[in-house]
Amino acid sequence: MDTIDEACQRTVEALEKQERPTAFFATIDMMTIGIYSEINQCGMQIPQDISVVGFDDIFVTKHMIPPLTTYHAPMGEIAENAVKMLSELIEKIQ
Known part of the structure; x- marks a missing residue:
């Protein structure tokens, strides 16, 4: 996911499943805006x-x-x- 809209879509898809997730993890905080929005629209807290x-x-x-x-x-x-670490690796090669 790399847009808020995509986060919204994926959240909706996950929440529509018979076995809903108990948690969401976003690799960047901006995505949580979409996740929060969809969770709230589903009436969940x-x-x-x-x-x-x-x-x-x-x-x-x-x-x-x-x-x-x-x-x-x-x-x-x-x-x-x-x-x-990269500098140390370069020094070892030389």
Whole structure:
């Protein structure tokens, strides 16, 4: 999924199944906007009826009702470690 509209569509598809999911996980928080919307339109409540978790902790999530549970990935630290590891690999090759 990479658009809010696609998240809406996939959420509807999942909620129409005989065995509904108990939770949704979005790989980026923007997708949770569509997920929240469709869950609400189905008359369900977050988190009482279904759980939603996001990833990347964008500022908007604090203003969602209820606030989104989201993972804050330390991107700067991850990038720094990746560059360090790559540099070490290059040094070993030379």
